Amino acid sequence: MADGITAREAKRLQTRERLLGAAIAEFKRAGKDESDVGAIVAAAGVAHGTFFFHFPTKEHVLLELERREEDRMAKRFATFTKTHHDLASALREAAHLVMGLERRLGVVLFKDFLALHFSPTRPPAEHGDDHPLVVLVADQIDNARQRGDTAADVTPMNSAIYFLLGLYALLITTDDSTGRRELVDDYLTRTLRSLQ
Numbered sequence: 001m002a003d004g005i006t007a008r009e010a011k012r013l014q015t016r017e018r019l020l021g022a023a024i025a026e027f028k029r030a031g032k033d034e035s036d037v038g039a040i041v042a043a044a045g046v047a048h049g050t051f052f053f054h055f056p057t058k059e060h061v062l063l064e065l066e067r068r069e070e071d072r073m074a075k076r077f078a079t080f081t082k083t084h085h086d087l088a089s090a091l092r093e094a095a096h097l098v099m100g101l102e103r104r105l106g107v108v109l110f111k112d113f114l115a116l117h118f119s120p121t122r123p124p125a126e127h128g129d130d131h132p133l134v135v136l137v138a139d140q141i142d143n144a145r146q147r148g149d150t151a152a153d154v155t156p157m158n159s160a161i162y163f164l165l166g167l168y169a170l171l172i173t174t175d176d177s178t179g180r181r182e183l184v185d186d187y188l189t190r191t192l193r194s195l196q
Contacts, residue, residue: 018044023061032112073097074132087144114172150195
């Protein structure tokens, strides 16, 4: 045993990581729907059934990616808000972090990643935890409400959900050729106005 896990568990985790990496590469290339599980398992060097042992569906790969990316963004957002206390800066940073996903994931995987939020076939999450970025944005809205920077009747969690879902919808339906930057700026302005 090393670090409290057995050699078997360590091997299982390594296999899962190889599969996840191979699946992400394949999703970047072809998109989730057109991706080939055969190509994923070949790249990971495992048997075909091993994929489904770790990820019952392709959507489960996206759920794992979502969990990791949300954790990463939440950590960066929390660091940012330690030194920036106004709501406008916080919402702009949240938008910046989400938009940064597209650069890291590529356009094809980014759209699949965001589409998962709206999918009627989205599998239930394996954990009941809240989305950490939503929680942190809600905290910033609540802080602004307590300072009197927003209307007293603002519901922070609802407002955070509306803000991020609207941002996701905007990003999934636009690109730079449609004036995305200006649309996002206008969305941020109107979101702030709606909270006052």
